[in-house]
Amino acid sequence: RLVDPLERTALKRGFYTIMAAQFFSSLADNALLIAAIALLLQLEGPAWLTPLLKFFFTVSYVLLAAFVGAFADSMPKGRVMFVTNTIKIAGCAMLFFHDLVAVPGIAPYWFVLVSYAVVGLGAAAYSPAKYGILTELLPPEQLVVANGWIEGLTVGSIVLGTVLGGVLIGAKVSAMLLAIDIPLIDTGIDTAPEAAITVIAVFYLVAALFNLAIPDTGARYRHQERHPVRLVVDFAHCFTTLWRDKLGQISLAVTTLFWGAGATLQFIVLKWAEQHLKLPLSQGAILQGVSAVGIALGAVLAARVIPLKKAVAVLPVGIAMGFFVMVLIGVSWMPLVYALLILVGALAGFFVVPMNALLQHRGHVLMSAGHSIAVQNFNENVSILVMLAIYALMIRLDLHINAIIVIFGAFVAAAMFLVMRWNAANHRADPHLDRLIGESKH
Numbered sequence: 001r002l003v004d005p006l007e008r009t010a011l012k013r014g015f016y017t018i019m020a021a022q023f024f025s026s027l028a029d030n031a032l033l034i035a036a037i038a039l040l041l042q043l044e045g046p047a048w049l050t051p052l053l054k055f056f057f058t059v060s061y062v063l064l065a066a067f068v069g070a071f072a073d074s075m076p077k078g079r080v081m082f083v084t085n086t087i088k089i090a091g092c093a094m095l096f097f098h099d100l101v102a103v104p105g106i107a108p109y110w111f112v113l114v115s116y117a118v119v120g121l122g123a124a125a126y127s128p129a130k131y132g133i134l135t136e137l138l139p140p141e142q143l144v145v146a147n148g149w150i151e152g153l154t155v156g157s158i159v160l161g162t163v164l165g166g167v168l169i170g171a172k173v174s175a176m177l178l179a180i181d182i183p184l185i186d187t188g189i190d191t192a193p194e195a196a197i198t199v200i201a202v203f204y205l206v207a208a209l210f211n212l213a214i215p216d217t218g219a220r221y222r223h224q225e226r227h228p229v230r231l232v233v234d235f236a237h238c239f240t241t242l243w244r245d246k247l248g249q250i251s252l253a254v255t256t257l258f259w260g261a262g263a264t265l266q267f268i269v270l271k272w273a274e275q276h277l278k279l280p281l282s283q284g285a286i287l288q289g290v291s292a293v294g295i296a297l298g299a300v301l302a303a304r305v306i307p308l309k310k311a312v313a314v315l316p317v318g319i320a321m322g323f324f325v326m327v328l329i330g331v332s333w334m335p336l337v338y339a340l341l342i343l344v345g346a347l348a349g350f351f352v353v354p355m356n357a358l359l360q361h362r363g364h365v366l367m368s369a370g371h372s373i374a375v376q377n378f379n380e381n382v383s384i385l386v387m388l389a390i391y392a393l394m395i396r397l398d399l400h401i402n403a404i405i406v407i408f409g410a411f412v413a414a415a416m417f418l419v420m421r422w423n424a425a426n427h428r429a430d431p432h433l434d435r436l437i438g439e440s441k442h
Helices: 009-042 047-063 065-072 077-097 109-137 140-169 171-179 192-213 228-244 248-275 281-305 308-330 334-366 369-396 401-429
Strands: none
Touching: 009 047, 009 077, 009 109, 009 140, 009 192, 009 281, 047 065, 047 109, 047 248, 047 369, 065 109, 065 228, 065 369, 077 109, 077 192, 109 140, 109 334, 109 369, 140 171, 140 192, 140 281, 171 192, 228 248, 228 334, 228 369, 248 281, 248 308, 248 334, 248 369, 248 401, 281 334, 308 334, 308 401, 334 369, 369 401
């Protein structure tokens, strides 16, 4: 049963406001990725630069991991989300100036990557507040449900965001947007990607309004360290604490694998749609949305049937996901393509939501909300950087997309099998390990 997080009106309103802010900010992030890819294509950037967009977006999560947790815990989370969403708006605005920044020997498409990196900077600082506020607002037994809602809504925003990005850069809609004339004002918006980015900026502004409406939970943490060296030392302590915890390490390993694989799968689907299905970018983006529908379904199902104490029971689902990814190479009939992408997404959503909730709970018990999410983000985004770099290298080496898919699927299945063995060994060493799930912070 879906527990209303929320038996009190103020709590309910706060939770729904957080969901709305997350939805619009994530919607804009995902639409902007498609628009930025279109901008790279317009500037005739090499194909291997496309996955580097996500690489540049993600690098801030790694470089700033020691600092964003302390920042998230230094003030009310709603205020943190507003400030960081404003940084995203600045990065979005920078994309308009790609043709005005002329640096000798540097192609304009590199400025697109730098601009998208600024958006990633905002996202990196946004994330600890977004997830950390859940542990402040809700008791442990409701975290799986809350994560189901948040992940389901986030994936819904991925669906609509990728579809929105594809629609906005499509010929018909972009022509309509470019035909809009504002009297006495020369907007300088002359191309489909620029028109798309203008619309996307409006969604960031809507997210900012919801950020301002997020209530203060009243949670306050000890004075946050400001010295960079001490922040790094503190982060290292939190990092080792979470990896040494026998429940934290399993959930951290799974979410680290999931987000690295998920980010790479985004680009694999686009390339597979182009080479295998002969679809343009605007239609390939819709396939990303199809797989995200599956993730939303899996997330909602997990929220309904998997209690926090049974979170580790979903590990075998990750192995199945890896195998079904490999089936893509033999599919070209579109109804079957849609069904398979939804299935892969559903398996992913079903196993990551309980793991995410378990990781948040253990992090909250062992340290503060912001610090634990910063450690989680660091690990997950190192995984994204490594896997995207490997994928970009495979594209640079002209490896066929089918070979990439087989390698990718086999890696996910094998990695999940090893995590299952690891978890079994932990439970053999401590048969009562699951008693830690649901304990309160001392």
